[in-house]
Amino acid sequence: MLKIEDLNKFFGGIKAVDGCSFEIKEKTITALIGPNGSGKTTIFNLISGILRPDSGKIMLGGKDITDKSIEDISNLGISRLFQQTRLFNNLTVRENLLLALDNEDTKFWSVFVLRASADKKNKFEKKIQEMLELVGLEEFADKLARDLSYGQKRLIELSRAILNPHNFLMLDEPVSGVAPRLREKIKEILIGLKEKGETILLIEHDMNFAFKISDDVIVLEKGRVIAEGKPDEIKNNPRVLEAYLGN
């Protein structure tokens, strides 16, 4: 599905990503883990086109997307959740989600089409309703995003990333700072998505969560991949233990 080859990214003297290569298999959940500052978010930023690599290649389903714009990469099928919340705070929950679904809203003529096709509208409404039910926030549909609690914001942002049409989902710490009960819920949602055939790459600090949810784990240290494998292999890998304990 997604393949990165010998990716490098410097920030001044810091080598944030140092010759990374890995491949994400279709219909799996892969966890990208590693100590603070090991380059996880930077890799996400490179994949989604927010940063340009100094060298290396990023392939999505056999297509080279290394030099594509943020918008193009999104439209080629990558959806993403950020580590820091990036909701549209002055819009309602419903409007936030609608923005992910509607691809015609950037067309200026849509302003003067008084009645959007009822079919399309209903389809969007239904999807939003289903999504809100899934995360248990139906009654918040018309609340402003800025009035939600942190955990609720995270759920809506996750919903937005899921609703944004995609075939590859990248989540940067979806459960950090989220209450335990909500973590379980997010875990169930993600596993549900996988069962429906989705491919997910997620960054996670909580090792237990990462090991429980993922099919494959990639461990990063100082911008390098130091281990790759099934959760059980990674758990007992001395190199990984060293990286975490040494930190």
Next chain:
Amino acid sequence: MISAYFIHLLILVGIYAILAVALQLAMGFTGLLNLGHIAFYCVGAYISALLALAGWPFWFCFLSAGIGAMLFGFLLAIPTNKLKGDYLALATLGFSFVIYAVALNWTGLTRGPLGLPGIPKPSLFGFVFSNNLSFLILTFIIALTSYFIIKQIASSPFGKVLEAIRDNELAVRVLGKNTFKMKSYALGISAFFAGIAGSLYAHYITFIDPSSFTLLQLIPVIAIVIIGGLASLRGTVIAAVVLVLLPEPLRFIGFPSSIVGPARQMIYALLLILILIYKPKGFYGKIELE
């Protein structure tokens, strides 16, 4: 006498309301702190005046003013695309200085500081809007139309994308939407309405010179936008009425015009500062900026 003066004030209310509602689209809805707005007004006024003086009919001058200003809006969107907040404000400020300098120095076209006198009053279908009451009606109709068009834009899905850009541009791009295109539209449309406001002004006063288009002239417009409340169109209109009429009692309690003029600027600037300190959302604004 007073009623004639009152009509004059209401015409100014109308022109300021168009300018402020237009700025609201860029600033309140899209989050673009555009200090070049006055330059669009200037471009519109000069295009309309020059075409009218060359004998073109009013409707043509008026629309050309809007479209000409809109082209400048699209143009300004290109170099400022990557800029945000203070940097965008500075760059657009630079733009308004450039346009002012052109109006002042391209004497072959604009007659520079001498200005352009004798701009004809508007006429449509053989009817000349020569007295102020008829001009007020024209201004009112144009202001109302502008208001409803901008309201329609702001409340459409297209407008929601603009608001989303204001709240978090990167998140909009990651949803696959071309924000450069959206911001260009916002600036272009905003400029269009500033341009037609400029046209109205030129044909109302019948004389323009560069001094009507300095940064000082932008202060009341920004004051209206902020005091009315970012992204509140209703608040903007109310603020336009209140702010244009507010300094007038000074005149009636006997202050001479030479004091009322500067006092007006001071009142606006002072009000702006007070509002920013004590009521940063304005009177009708709901949005909170990060």
